[in-house]
Amino acid sequence: MRTIWPPALRLRIAGKVIALTAALAAAVATLFAVTHHLRVQELLEQRNNEKLIGNTKMLTVAIQAEFNRLSEDVLLLSKAPGVTFLLTEVNHPEHYAAEQDYSGVAAGRVRTIVTILADTRNYLRLSIYSTDEFEGEIFRTELSGESYVTYEEADLPSGIPQEIAEIKNQLAPGKISYSYVDSKEIAGGSPAVSQSAFRAVTPAIDADGHDAGLIVIEKAYKPTLDAAVDYMQPDWDSVIFDAAGNMHTYPVGSIAGEGGARGQVYATIRELVSDGPGSDSLHNVTVDGRDYAVKFVEGELRDSATPQVFRVATIADHEVLYADLAATNRNNILLTVLLVLVASLFGLVLGRRFVRPLQAMNETILEQGTDGDLSALPVHRADEIGDFARSYCTIARELNGALEDLGQGNVDLQETNAKLVHANKEVRDLAAIISHDLRAPLINILGFSDELTRLHGELSGYLATMNVDLDESEIADLLQKRLPTALKFIADSSSRMESKLDTILHLSRRGRDEMKPVPIDLGKLFRTVIESHVTEHNPADVSIELDSAPPVIIDEEAASIIANNLVSNAVKYRDGDRPLSIRIRAVTDEFGLTLCVEDNGRGINVADQDLIFGLFRRFGRQDTSGEGIGLSFCKALVSRLNGKIWCNSIAGEGSSFFVFFPIELLGRETVAA
Amino acid sequence: MKKTGPICIVDDDDGHAYLIELNLRQSGVTNELLRFASGQEFLDYLEEDPSGGDAPVMVLLDLNMPGMGGLAVLQVVKDSRIRRTYPIVVLSTSADTDEINACYRAGCNLFLTKPVQYAEFTDLVQRLGALLKVAHFPSGAATTGLAAAG
Structure with missing residues (x-):
């Protein structure tokens, strides 16, 4: 185990590492949380922006691109060998004129372009452009003597077929061919009028009867959104006529090489329109490679002269949002888990490296105390635990020494105490000896001296009865003076001795009294x-x-x-x-x-x-x-x-x-x- | 009524025993006076003749004796089911409180201090004799043997 960690790794380093790891984990987690939050905010903001511009962009881009691509493709095609004519598409005339540059078209080939447009003002424009020389100039061939024949809206519904017929008749009767892109009822003046567009193609013949190319007549009324959508529906083929008058169809989807992508856009737009403003229905659509969920919020498709201001709400790109969030979360979780693992690892190491030895040490100390076998203590460790173990051993040694001294002192003290107890007992024994052993003989001395006194009295009595002249004899002296004197001394001395013994006893007892x-x-x-x-x-x-x-x-x-x-x-x-x-x-x-x-x-x-x-x-x-x-x-x-x-x-x-x-x-x- | 029980005097001091006997007699006690010079001697007597003769009407027990002390004798007697009724009067030269308490705890019936002054000694023993004459004692094993001798 020791080889895993360098000997220099000490407890405080381990503690710092763990603390640092934990702090790092917390910081990273916080950072992730903040990042996540910011990302969400960003996505929300983006979604809001896309609400405003996203779908406008989507539609305009999609629609404009469609036109542009179409135009470009047509231009490219027109440059191709064998292609003589091109067709135009319905657009704003001014725009058409200004931006559609035909200078690249093979000179002399385009004679006349007739465009019949219905704009939002609902009047019909019929323009016939002749490209006689086509040297950077578009010639206008007047129809009916005027550049523009303007019909009021009120005139339109009933006038159109006639106009068409006139055109047909005037230009190349019997040779015109036309097709209706879509034909819906034209409700006069109503904004809800459906599109109606058709295209008429006829060879143009100039006044001299020469072939002047093709005349393409396109017609669309009030290009509502629906109309625009239908106009560009994916299965609608661009039609290109060559010099021989053969018509070539060209699938829109294949022009851009995107398959049905635009078709999807248009279908979506159509769906949106059918939902109507304010609908909550969501539709998925992919624009420029990004997925959107859209709904129609407000607005309508107006004339093409003014910006097409309508908004389609985008519920952001869910997938991206979700993917971002998921990625953030995943990273978050992964790194957190990693840090937790690291912290756990350090915890484990701490446990194995420090806590377990501490526990073992604790048990050893508890079991062995200070005087047991302390060789199991990790005194050789080069860290705090080693320091502690060494300190403990030192303290234990010193303590044991001190305890031994103390024990010796205690033994001495006990001996002294025993001596004192013994001496105290001796003092008490002395009192007992005084009270028993000295008093007992005193009782006898006093008792028998009394008895002697009594006997002396009796003896004196007997002597009296024996009529001995006591006064004259030595016996008298013996009995009346010497014997009583001796007895009196015995009695007095014994009494004094008794009195002093009593005093000693009394004092001894007073010393013990409570x-x-x-x-x-x-x-x-x-x-x-x-x-x-x-x-x-x-x-x-x-x-x-x-x-x-x-x-x-x-x-x-x-x-x-x-x-x-x-x-x-x-x-x-x-x-x-x-x-x-x-x-x-x-x-x-x-x-x-x-x-x-x-x-x-x-x-x-x-x-x-x-x-x-x-x-x-x-x-x-x-x-x-x-x-x-x-x-x-x-x-x-x-x-x-x-x-x-x-x-x-x-x-x-x-x-x-x-x-x-x-x-x-x-x-x-x-x-x- | 003639009382036949002896009075046992257990005292190693011959002089004390003599003086006690003397004064008891002088107080008019006529019971047989049996003197034992040691505690063991007294206990032997009890063992040999537990019920043959009359039980002692009173035991006068000295405390301070060589060999078996008075307190030990007291404990043996008072621990015996048969003899615990023997009235035991402890006669000691001391009046140590601890000793007094120990004796009463062991079951002694009376604790008296032997006065050193002979007059008091005489007075005490004679009063004791007088007490014996009027006191009542347990029946059965302890047959009272006091003779009222005037």
Whole structure:
């Protein structure tokens, strides 16, 4: 597969190629659409034009051409050996005279041409042309002394036969031959009159009785379209007479060598005419090699002097139109299909070349993760996929390394954690040992020392009953002084030991107890605490300045223990020489609240100030009761609250104990206070 | 009515057992007092003589014992269909909340802490003895054997 595509073919190139192909396809399709549209417009316009001129052209061209060809052919024929005369065709006389050049005709041969024309004005012209010398001049031989004998239209219908007869008589009686090209009823004056034309041919004889050639008389009335068509119907033969007076027929169709093409034109024209103006009937016709569908729109064939203005609608050349459209469509479709194929091919290539490897890569990565066998990844490809595969392998390697380190770190952490758990368990075990294993013997010590005391009593009783003089004997000393003293020491020591064990247990349990934070009003708390400690026996001047202090959200019991310890210490360690004064206040700042309990008591040596928070530590004169656990307890509680407790003291002057509660423990609504 | 069921004291501490016996007697309890120095010993006793003698009217069970602890003994007894009705009073030197909860979950009938102070200890055991005299216990396997001794 790799050999098909150069290694340099990279993903972005493939992407660009596909995008380019698609854009090209779109552009070509658009171009085709526009071309197609323009072509249609063009064809429509052409059709419209041909509506106006096409058929006019068709008819005039066809008709004129027919005449022209005929004339030319006749001229050619007339030049041929043995051809003496030619005939003329019905046309406008002026036109005939001006354009029909007989100079090429063999001189002296044409004597007279008689043309009887009926033009649209419906009068008959009879012209007899003599070509005596025929040196570029056409001589007119007057008939009845005038060049033109003009008959009014009204005279025509009935006059024609007579005129003909006169001509016949005058010219060459008995020798004239004539034929009717077509003879239809001549309806006098009616524009709908059908053509009527005939041709009379007679040898012309001049006044001296010499042969003057032929006289051709053609006659047509009101050359309506129908007449014109009939006049040129394809089976109508041109008639050519030679010098011997023999008539040669010459098929029109064969003159032009076009078979029945013109015949078709004429037939069509005839059909059009029979349809009449405004008809929707379509007729197929071929003019100049192009096919048209035509219909008669308007107009009529007028006299030949004026342009024959009539229009025949052309429904364009359907075939051409259709062929053009089909060709455009075909090209369009072909090229579109081609482009789609190209795009598909590229898509396929993209799939095989890029998407499949990506999918395979994805599966490999999903299955193998980062530490599996990644050798299946296409790391050797010289494209983006290769880049990606290589990057992934690099990342996977680094990740695995990092994971290993992390794993090692995790193992270390687990070990540490296990040690911590173990240590924690040991602490708890210690509490259990204290509660069980140290208390159990204590129970015995205390119980049996009590029992001993009881037994001592009983023994004393027995001795009394035995009348032993206890006062005099050593037994008395033993029983009454030494034994009770020993027992008392045992009991006292055991009791103290029990008390301390209880304290340790208590502290240990407090450390595990769940805290239930509630808002504590410090002022209220301290007033309650002061009430229970400052009594008649322990008078003090107390100042509580906590009105603006915000509530502290901590465990109620913890708060109570802290307050009680601080106040009781102040009361307990008063200076006997002066009245006790206690001042309790608080300062709030952005970090939290600092509580201060200040007294004028005996104070603490600087060296001891850090040690007073230790367990079972008592300093100074031991003249008060206490176990040395209060401040230790306070410190444990404050530490659990993330707070801080410390003391400033001057021995002999007084102490200030500070407790700091961080801002998180303060009630929201009074922080600003 | 003479009650014949023994009171079983399961405690590895001889001194404690002695003091308990002493104080029970002083409180007027006349039932036979059977002392077991370990949990296993007590369970063996139950196995050997499940119904031959009278069922214990009460078991005073120490928690902290070497070998089989009190909680394990409690669980074995309370898991037994026959013996789960034996009233068991746990006597422990500690008052640890977790321990208390565990014992009640296992089905102990009463949890008492052995006071260190002997006066309190005496008071507790004697109150217990007094309670035994007025309490009612399950019938059947557990035949009450308390003697109201004044």
